[in-house]
Amino acid sequence: MTRKYFGTDGIRGQVGEGAITPDFMLRLGYAAGKVLGANQEIKGRSRILIGKDTRVSGYMFEAALEAGLINAGVDVGLLGPMPTPAIAYLTRTFHAQAGIVISASHNPYQDNGIKFFSGDGSKLPDEVEAEIEAALELPMETAKDLGKAWRIDDAVGRYIEFCKASTPWRYSLQGLNIVLDCSNGATYHIAPKVFSELGAEVHSIGVQPDGLNINLDCGSTKPEKLQQAVVERGADLGIAFDGDGDRVMFVDKNGKLIDGDQLLFLIAIHRQQFLGGCSGVVGTQMSNYGFELALKERAIPFARAKVGDRYVLEMMYKNGWTLGGESSGHIVCTDVTTTGDGIISALQVLRAVSDFGESLDQLSEKMDMLPQHMINVRLASRDGVLEHADVKAAVALAESTLADSGRVLLRPSGTEPLIRVMVEGKDAPLVEQLAADIAQVVERVGNV
Structure with a gap:
């Protein structure tokens, strides 16, 4: 199933745009509660922990997720501001069904996002994230047995x-x-x-x-x-x-x-x-x-x-x-x-x-960092660029020039119409020249 909201590191974006809204978080909490609760063989209600970083929008999203989870019949443990890895650890410690992190990591405060951990403190499998996405389309119905929330006061010390x-x-x-x-x-x-x-x-x-x-x-x-x-x-x-x-x-x-x-x-x-x-x-x-x-x-x-x-x-x-x-x-x-x-x-x-x-x-000093030069090439279209004969020839020429003293990497951006051209080697001027040569070919091929 194609995932609309989840990327490789959860859901992330600018607050108020796309999925990063209070209404979406309410529905996400409900969907996660229905899926994660149903996927677990436990006695009594499911238990899910929520933690966040220090950005101001975290308060709003914490409340929305909490409400959605409770409406799905899930008990919610509130951790407050905690590092992402702490939430993974505490999810295991409290034998919770999942942990939710409200954070956009190294991004500025205007951004925020959501990341899930499974009960063993690892990332949720792709198939479970796909189930949650599907459940976002379900109408919200108040559970007969509503969940409860409690604040975990000793989370920091633990x-x-x-x-x-x-x-x-x-x-x-x-x-x-x-x-x-x-x-x-x-x-x-x-x-x-x-x-x-x-x-x-x-x-x-x-x-x-x-x-x-x-x-x-x-x-x-x-x-x-x-x-x-x-x-x-x-x-x-x-x-x-x-x-x-x-x-x-x-x-x-x-x-x-x-x-x-x-x-x-x-x-x-x-x-x-x-x-x-x-x-x-x-x-x-x-x-x-x-x-x-x-x-x-x-x-x-x-x-x-x-x-x-x-x-x-x-x-x-x-x-x-x-x-x-x-x-x-x-x-x-x-x-x-x-x-x-x-x-x-x-x-x-x-x-x-x-x-x-x-x-x-x-x-x-026990390890020598080799000079690395990267050029971001913006293109009208990336289709077929990396497979083009001229690009492959330029890369092959650079690799033969570097021999065993360096490497070449061409990588499309995951979020922008760019191809990143990176060259490493022991000779910094040569590295810069080879990167420029390849970037010129990529730009010509991609902007035809």
């Missing part, structure tokens, strides 16, 4: 302890001076406590959400303030989360940004050297080629999935591996939790720093 328990017994961050950027998002009242309770000296920024400033010039997508704060305070490192807390970036003591590929590499080699081995790592089509080469040098298997955490997880499960992620800092450690978790991923990196006995800037 999740803080879960994060701390992901580290070894007696593990300590004592002596470490760090700056946290919580993006004025869902980690604002959680991350500082996790790291300070583990013994670190913590200075926090991006911890004053007002509903409008989430991801505004802060967080993992805009780390400039964090970079400045780390240098000015003489901190050992900085850590930045995105608005819903499932992504993480680091900054070393010199203010240099350490991205998701580099963080994955550190976690992988730490597991290989200290934790009995690393079976393999899943990256994406956009993962830096230097990351792949560095893993190959250490005999750690590597595979590329399509861009998106859903596809990364699918390949991890297929290969039987427990580590994967994206350059954006969305890192998944399935031996610890079920989904990408910025705080837990950060703790995995800090374990590597501690066990190797080297600073973050020293460890980051």
Whole structure:
């Protein structure tokens, strides 16, 4: 069944447009309650948890979803502002049938969205999302046995302890001076406590959400303030989360940004050297080629999935591996939790720093990031462009020029009439020239 509303990462858009309206959320809550309740063999009523990030529209959508679920006869647990991975964890902890996240992740406050987790804390299967879409067309009927709502007051404390328990017994961050950027998002009242309770000296920024400033010039997508704060305070490192807390970036003591590929590499080699081995790592089509080469040098298997955490997880499960992620800092450690978790991923990196006995800037030098150049080519039509003989010839020529020292990737945008031309290699000027050459051919073919 073709899905009208659900994308690869739930439902997302600008508030007041398309599906992102209170009326739609009311109907979505009812549809989800009918489908998820019917799909579970349980005693008594179904139970679904709702959490959100700090954007102002979350209050409105929380109330609408709650009303729809209650009308479908489902009990609702309200978590308040919580990171997306916390909702996945708490859904498992409370043996709920599902968890609902109200968030648009790293997007500005004007956007919002909905993401579902199943009872085991993983993404809902496609077929269940399709059932919910179909149920949106059903007329709403008040259940004979209405659901009830309750607020889970100890949700924050439960999740803080879960994060701390992901580290070894007696593990300590004592002596470490760090700056946290919580993006004025869902980690604002959680991350500082996790790291300070583990013994670190913590200075926090991006911890004053007002509903409008989430991801505004802060967080993992805009780390400039964090970079400045780390240098000015003489901190050992900085850590930045995105608005819903499932992504993480680091900054070393010199203010240099350490991205998701580099963080994955550190976690992988730490597991290989200290934790009995690393079976393999899943990256994406956009993962830096230097990351792949560095893993190959250490005999750690590597595979590329399509861009998106859903596809990364699918390949991890297929290969039987427990580590994967994206350059954006969305890192998944399935031996610890079920989904990408910025705080837990950060703790995995800090374990590597501690066990190797080297600073973050020293460890980051163990992997060489290759120059990467991307050009977005806007086209009148993308139909047949990637299969065109001239485009294939241009790509083949670039690949032969790079030999084994780089790669070429052409990828259509999922939301715009663009084709993204990306070239990586050891020679930066050559990389830029090859990308420009291919982009010129793509533009000519696509705008005929």
